[in-house]
Amino acid sequence: MQARFREPPTMSVSDSFDFDHIIDRSVQPSEKWGRYAGRDVLPLWVADMDFAAPPVVIDALQRRIAHGVFGYTEAWPSLVEAVVEGLQREHAWTIEPDWLVWLPGVVSGFNLACAIAGEVGDGVVTATPVYPPFLSAPANTGRVLQRCELVLRAGRWQWDWEALERAVDARSRLLLLCSPHNPVGRVFDADELRELADFAARHDLLICADEIHCGLVLDAERAHRPIAALDEAVARRTITLMAPSKTWNIPALYCAFAVIPDAALRRRYRGAMRGLIPQVNVLGMVATEAAYRDGGPWRAALLDYLRGNRERVMAAVGAMPGLATTRPEATYLSWIDCREMMAQRQVEDPAAFFEAAGVGLSDGRFFGAPGWLRLNFGCPRATLDEALRRMAQALAH
Template sequence: MTDAAFDFDRIIDRSSLPSEKWGRYAGRDVLPLWVADMDFAAPPAVIEALQRRIDHGVFGYTDAWPSLCEAVIDGLQRDHGWAIEADWLVWLPGVVAGFNLACAIAGEAGDGVLTATPVYPPFLTAPANTGRVLQRVELVLRDGRWQWDWGALEAACTPATRLLLLCSPHNPVGRVFDETELRRLADFADRHDLIVCSDEIHCGLVLDEGRPHRPLAALDEAAGRRTITLMAPSKTWNIPALYCAFAVIPDAALRRRYRHAMRGIVPHVNVLGMVAAEAAYRDGDPWRQALLAYLRANRARVVEAVAAMPGLSMTVPEATYLAWIDCRALMAARGVADPVAFFEAAGVGLSEGAAFGAPGFVRLNFGCPRATLADALGRMARALAG
């Protein structure tokens, strides 16, 4: 049951205001289940904190304040068992800026940035933004789970590799990497003397209750010394356009390099984003727990529906509100050249797998009211039946 105070079933008309998600299909009967923002109102605690700050009426330049830092520190300890210090925090307007900065301080122009695909599309373009070279290793589907190909990872690393760009929990495949995998990655980075930039923006959205998220930098002091961890309240509490994120960088020398690269390029964080972040980490956990229960039920509906759709298959995402769906059998059996166009014609807007480095896949966002999801899955099923 949905908590009465947190009505995730409520349909909010997002087409009445500017919206990237809904604006893509303005004037068309297409349900947008593509970009990674949810169709739920932000937590009441966040909205109330924003309203109080707006009532003050003055929005001058503001740095992070002690109670904001304390809320984040307490939240990371509570949710992930990670004890960090206030000095380790570097505030950012978003994690994309954060991992582009990591590329900028990793070696020199022409050096390599290694990442695992399929992956969040900005990972694939970030290295070239600072003259670095993208190096890719493919995750492999084994025993119903996306996993690391450790031999391929070693082969993809060259003497020019300077940075391992990690997505954990992983977008789009939904993996929560376990401690054995993380320790093996940390050992790999240590042996090759790599900086690790770990985008952990989905860390608050673990759906499998028996698989807690473990920050790579929290494994031990050695892992922490070489790791830049990126986090934000934006995905978990559905406040992405408030533009507030942070890096956790335990090593003082690495932190100084990172801050130096920000100068004159990275703007201050939105004051309302910081207000929202404090409220989310301090008071937003009851809403988050209710959200997770709702998303687990939505996930079950997607898994059941896709299993009954000819030509489609998927693994069960352990985290995020994103389903990574393999359409290659559909393409082969039905001659469907473009799965996104096929489902868009049926009234469902999905993300194109090629942008993640995996043509033939689509990504479906199930962070929406159950009625919207049921309508979308019904449209997909009817298109396949036809």
């Protein structure tokens, strides 16, 4: 394995990585580009970015591939150490190595959380709009989705605490939380997390916190705080899910982990995995170690670039008649309100409208919010500018 305390790479400025470089993804199968194969549609939908993974990750993978043997492999000490140190460094969160449960994906991770939350027929509370698999997860194991709406107040997405209270009942067992939030891009502050934790305690709910976007906080003045890091009591009722996949753009390497401080909860969780959830792919784990240990400079440069893209989206969408959006505090996703445009132009399906204009966006319907679209700005600026140009043009006639 790698030396334990290697010098980190020396690159540190955003210019050291070329995010402007356009990589032709049509030459490889991919969900994002494959959807529109053979059509002139720029895909700004599914949440992966059109950038190559960090050189340190690719190097680590190449070294591992060169070895040539891909036998069964469990998480190894230097991998665990890279993650433990990464959580300490980035989120001031001290965890024990034992708390980690390796998973082949975050979606599997929150489906498992639903599976151990009470019994069939019990409730899972979440706030919409939200990443679509949140909405289907409860039913996958016979649980009942209990939803409330986030509200847009003074240009910022907020919790409606009364609506959250109304969403729970005596059968509620789990709070399924997306933090930072996809699609509204909020980084929840300490007061909001405390309120959520108190709410969970009051109703004796488990918390499953999907924190997959935690490495993508764009605002320098904000920081992601894992809800489980609030205090020990919160940690005891919480399953935190994280992965390198969004931050370092390696989602199809399928490596994620749960952090479960409470031993009994961890046992229940592992019990639900038994025989169903495979070990994590060794290449995913190799990439994860490299990303957490050495991926800092690339991530800093990426955030810089994404901040620039975010401002382009804000300016362009802000000038489009009938569309409105808010500045995402994290993620590379913009959440766009199309309802006024729909009314003005008698457009029933805004996703189809922009697709016909050559831009593929995610339909808010699947997030529980018809009339909204999600735009993925994790792409080279030339691609983004062209997509925004096409959108503006479609609205100009």
